[in-house]
Amino acid sequence: MSDTFDIAETLDVKGESCPMPVVKTKNAIDDLAEGSVLEVLATDSGSMSDIDGWAEGTSGVELLEQVEDGDVYKHYVEKTN
Secondary structure, eight states: OOSSSOEEEEEEOTTOOTTHHHHHHHHHHHTSOTTOEEEEEEOOTTHHHHHHHHHHTOTTEEEEEEEEETTEEEEEEEEOO
């Protein structure tokens, strides 16, 4: 867990490849309350650009941070409205 963000939920999409990390992130963020932060754990290196691009083009979400932790890519997405 991140020390920086108050994580509301963690989504584990390790072992899944494009487009599933983005699809599952969208579905999970839809279920969260405004202001909640979703932590997404992925092993697909493409998820770094995929989730960034999705968040950039999607209103109501903000990509707060992405971290490469060994072979796991951690994404922190906030639901803004």
